[in-house]
Amino acid sequence: MATAPRRHYGGHSAEERRLARRERLIEAAVRVYGKVGYRDATVKAVCEAAELTERYFYESFATSEELLIAALNTVSRRLIDCLNRIGAEHPGAADERCHAVLRAYFRALKDDPVGARLFVLEIARVGPAVDEAGAALLGEFGELLSRTLAPDAGARPRRDQLVRAGVVGAVLEIAKVWIRSGYAKSTDAVATDALKICRVLAH
Amino acid sequence: MATAPRRHYGGHSAEERRLARRERLIEAAVRVYGKVGYRDATVKAVCEAAELTERYFYESFATSEELLIAALNTVSRRLIDCLNRIGAEHPGAADERCHAVLRAYFRALKDDPVGARLFVLEIARVGPAVDEAGAALLGEFGELLSRTLAPDAGARPRRDQLVRAGVVGAVLEIAKVWIRSGYAKSTDAVATDALKICRVLAH
DNA sequence: AGTATCTGACAATGTAGCGTGTCAAGCTGA
DNA sequence: TCAGCTTGACACGCTACATTGTCAGATACT
Numbered sequence: 001m002a003t004a005p006r007r008h009y010g011g012h013s014a015e016e017r018r019l020a021r022r023e024r025l026i027e028a029a030v031r032v033y034g035k036v037g038y039r040d041a042t043v044k045a046v047c048e049a050a051e052l053t054e055r056y057f058y059e060s061f062a063t064s065e066e067l068l069i070a071a072l073n074t075v076s077r078r079l080i081d082c083l084n085r086i087g088a089e090h091p092g093a094a095d096e097r098c099h100a101v102l103r104a105y106f107r108a109l110k111d112d113p114v115g116a117r118l119f120v121l122e123i124a125r126v127g128p129a130v131d132e133a134g135a136a137l138l139g140e141f142g143e144l145l146s147r148t149l150a151p152d153a154g155a156r157p158r159r160d161q162l163v164r165a166g167v168v169g170a171v172l173e174i175a176k177v178w179i180r181s182g183y184a185k186s187t188d189a190v191a192t193d194a195l196k197i198c199r200v201l202a203h
Numbered sequence: 204m205a206t207a208p209r210r211h212y213g214g215h216s217a218e219e220r221r222l223a224r225r226e227r228l229i230e231a232a233v234r235v236y237g238k239v240g241y242r243d244a245t246v247k248a249v250c251e252a253a254e255l256t257e258r259y260f261y262e263s264f265a266t267s268e269e270l271l272i273a274a275l276n277t278v279s280r281r282l283i284d285c286l287n288r289i290g291a292e293h294p295g296a297a298d299e300r301c302h303a304v305l306r307a308y309f310r311a312l313k314d315d316p317v318g319a320r321l322f323v324l325e326i327a328r329v330g331p332a333v334d335e336a337g338a339a340l341l342g343e344f345g346e347l348l349s350r351t352l353a354p355d356a357g358a359r360p361r362r363d364q365l366v367r368a369g370v371v372g373a374v375l376e377i378a379k380v381w382i383r384s385g386y387a388k389s390t391d392a393v394a395t396d397a398l399k400i401c402r403v404l405a406h
Numbered sequence: 407a408g409t410a411t412c413t414g415a416c417a418a419t420g421t422a423g424c425g426t427g428t429c430a431a432g433c434t435g436a
Numbered sequence: 437t438c439a440g441c442t443t444g445a446c447a448c449g450c451t452a453c454a455t456t457g458t459c460a461g462a463t464a465c466t
Contacts, residue, residue, distance in 0.1 A: 007411055007464065039328075043454065053414055058455070125328040135383075162388065162396040165380040166373035170400065173372020174365050180338075185365065193365040197373065200399050210434060210441055245423065256444055261425070
């Protein structure tokens with residue numbers, strides 16, 4: 001292994017192939033974990049979804065949780081970037097901008113239920129490592145919301161830490177109940193409800 | 204079994220003994236699940252904590268989740284009743300009353316970390332049955348908070364359903380972060396933070 | 407064309423915990 | 437005191453899954 005010559009295949013180097021397989025596994029994990037939930041997903045199922053065998057799982061990930069974290073980061077990064085863009089592009093009043101961001105958030109959850117399940121549901125209570133990754137993502141989400149409502153408040157650092165966490169928890173819980181209801185209310189109405197709580201972050 | 208004569212033992216009937224064992228299992232479950240978490244707790248461990256053997260586990264519970272739900276209900280009932288009492292006894296303004304209730308809530312979490320872990324952490328993401336029980340308890344908690352802040356609003360039924368859920372999610376998330384921080388802030392300060400969000404429920 | 411690497415299918419192994427069964431010893435009531 | 441219900445300790449089989457190993461066939465470089 002250590003001194004294996006590593007040959008080109010299909011026009012790609014060994015490392016390229018390895019990374020491509022890694023990506024396929026992550027995308028498959030998003031689908032599988034999003035569909036049946038991490039708890040009920042097996043390594044085998046993910047590998048089948050990726051059309052790869054178990055050996056390639058252990059080539060890129062030491063444990064299932066590691067793959068879950070990678071999948072979580074992939075989905076969340078995508079979502080947070082999108083929301084950041086929308087926040088930045090929206091010139092109006094803070095309140096308006098926040099509503100737009102929330103609307104985009106809930107629309108994303110509705111349009112991509114599988115990814116949604118990951119970010120909203122599977123983000124918690126899996127294991128220490130996953131919890132840590134989830135906490136970091138949630139913190140980022142809180143910053144994003146806070147920035148949206150009070151863009152000039154970068155100076156106020158740790159004071160509202162708990163309040164910010166609370167607001168994030170509120171948005172997530174609203175999302176959970178909304179999803180559980182089968183998306184009963186309109187996206188716009190849900191965003192309006194969430195905004196009521198987010199306003200606590202404004203000054 | 205069906206026609207077993209059932210004899211008295213230690214001055215108690217067979218049914219009394221069975222219920223006593225059930226109670227011991229629930230109390231043991233609160234301790235064990237609260238300490239190591241439901242995920243890492245085994246039937247064996249709970250039985251050892253209860254000083255009973257596995258046979259008695261299956262005598263009272265069909266599955267581990269059933270015991271978790273019972274433990275969850277026991278702890279939550281205790282907590283919610285306590286908060287209800289404090290809310291009822293507090294005559295002052297709504298805002299004051301809510302702060303008192305929140306203070307009691309966070310104090311309870313701090314004084315009883317084991318029960319706290321159950322109500323705050325283990326309430327979610329275990330299985331469908333547990334999630335349902337947890338959702339019911341969270342709904343009750345939301346009603347409690349709502350009633351505390353707007354006692355006369357019994358007429359307004361389902362309108363603020365999502366907002367209420369959001370507030371509950373916020374309080375729980377604040378609790379989680381607070382616990383994770385090792386109870387860094389004072390109970391009073393945390394209650395004040397949570398109150399900021401709860402005020403959304405006032406009219 | 408031949409050899410060495412790469413790949414996929416699948417078997418083999420190991421572990422953990424659930425749920426059940428066995429058995430001897432301890433009570434209880436007559 | 438005795439028969440039989442009750443209890444505790446513990447072993448057993450079973451299932452599911454992770455993880456490693458084997459091997460034949462496909463592919464690329466020389």
